[in-house]
Amino acid sequence: MIIDCHGHYTTASSKLQAFRDEQLQLFAAGKSTSVAQMSAISDDEIVDSIENNQLKLLKERGGDLTIFSPKASAMGQHQADIATSVRWAQACNDLIHRVCELFPENFAPGCQLPQEAGQPLTDAVTELRRCADMGFVGVNLNPDPSGGHWACKPLTDESWFPLYEALVELDVPAMIHVSGSCNECHHTTGAHYINADTSAFMQLIQGDLFARFPDLRFIIPHGGGAAPYHWGRYRGLAQMLGKPEPSEHVMKNVYFDTCVYHKPGIELLLSVVGVDNILFGSEMLGAVKGIDPDTGNYFDDTKKYLDQLPLSETDYHKLFEGNVRKVFPRLDNRLKAMNL
Numbered sequence: 001m002i003i004d005c006h007g008h009y010t011t012a013s014s015k016l017q018a019f020r021d022e023q024l025q026l027f028a029a030g031k032s033t034s035v036a037q038m039s040a041i042s043d044d045e046i047v048d049s050i051e052n053n054q055l056k057l058l059k060e061r062g063g064d065l066t067i068f069s070p071k072a073s074a075m076g077q078h079q080a081d082i083a084t085s086v087r088w089a090q091a092c093n094d095l096i097h098r099v100c101e102l103f104p105e106n107f108a109p110g111c112q113l114p115q116e117a118g119q120p121l122t123d124a125v126t127e128l129r130r131c132a133d134m135g136f137v138g139v140n141l142n143p144d145p146s147g148g149h150w151a152c153k154p155l156t157d158e159s160w161f162p163l164y165e166a167l168v169e170l171d172v173p174a175m176i177h178v179s180g181s182c183n184e185c186h187h188t189t190g191a192h193y194i195n196a197d198t199s200a201f202m203q204l205i206q207g208d209l210f211a212r213f214p215d216l217r218f219i220i221p222h223g224g225g226a227a228p229y230h231w232g233r234y235r236g237l238a239q240m241l242g243k244p245e246p247s248e249h250v251m252k253n254v255y256f257d258t259c260v261y262h263k264p265g266i267e268l269l270l271s272v273v274g275v276d277n278i279l280f281g282s283e284m285l286g287a288v289k290g291i292d293p294d295t296g297n298y299f300d301d302t303k304k305y306l307d308q309l310p311l312s313e314t315d316y317h318k319l320f321e322g323n324v325r326k327v328f329p330r331l332d333n334r335l336k337a338m339n340l
Helices: 014-028 043-051 054-060 082-102 122-133 158-170 188-206 231-240 263-273 302-307 313-327 329-337
Strands: 003-009 065-070 107-111 138-141 174-176 218-220 254-257
Touching: 003 054, 003 082, 003 313, 014 082, 043 054, 043 082, 054 065, 065 082, 065 138, 082 107, 082 122, 107 122, 122 158, 174 188, 188 218, 188 231, 263 302, 302 313, 313 329
Parallel strands: 003 065, 065 107, 107 138, 138 174, 174 218, 218 254
Antiparallel strands: none
């Protein structure tokens, strides 16, 4: 199988955004957002939004299944209060669940969490458990719910531990994925995303999180941010901090995806990080939707870059299927139940 670990529902019905707009308008006016209501979305609307977009491209590009989560830039944990975030997360996750029930052989569900900077993660744990009960296989964890101002403690801080305990108990890995940026200095997909990936990696080097949670698993998306390109820097910093090599200290629990939109970048990622810690991902349809004039191919058709590399069948299997089924055991169980 060709399994994409990183896809978002960026083509959802406009009714979902209308609900969010109503929420935010009420919040800005100082009114309760609980009165906001989302119009009913039919199965036919969902099918049309998927068949003509993600599913069409998935098949055209030779893929089989995508781990599918809500639109990351719209998670918007920084836009309102936690009560509003809870209802928004529930609405988005329920829609993801419906997509994956309609297309069970092509999409597996990943959820977003309600978070608020500086607040306990009680509601996030509750939503994680609700989604796990519905068959979700993964979760997007926002390391900066302040939207680019980094008002939270590092990922290694004890304030995150209740969520990590639930992730380990449920055997669910977390993709470390920020949402939109409210800082004009940080473009959402060009700066904030990559900043967050890189910051998360450095936080993990500085701490000892996996000594406390040896079964916790993270995916750092977008090729691990700047980490592979500056691997020597991070090895040197680990040494200066008195930490073990990142390969021992971090990478037994951390994986990067292949959401890197040029072949040289993919080659560097594989040569530095190694195939055992990489999951195939495209982020389709996501941050970059255009066609590369140099190749004539879509930037986010990352399978094409991998197909051009002189890899063994064993390595290709790890990248496209083996690693993701290992990192996402609930996905593996879901596929086995369908004899896949």
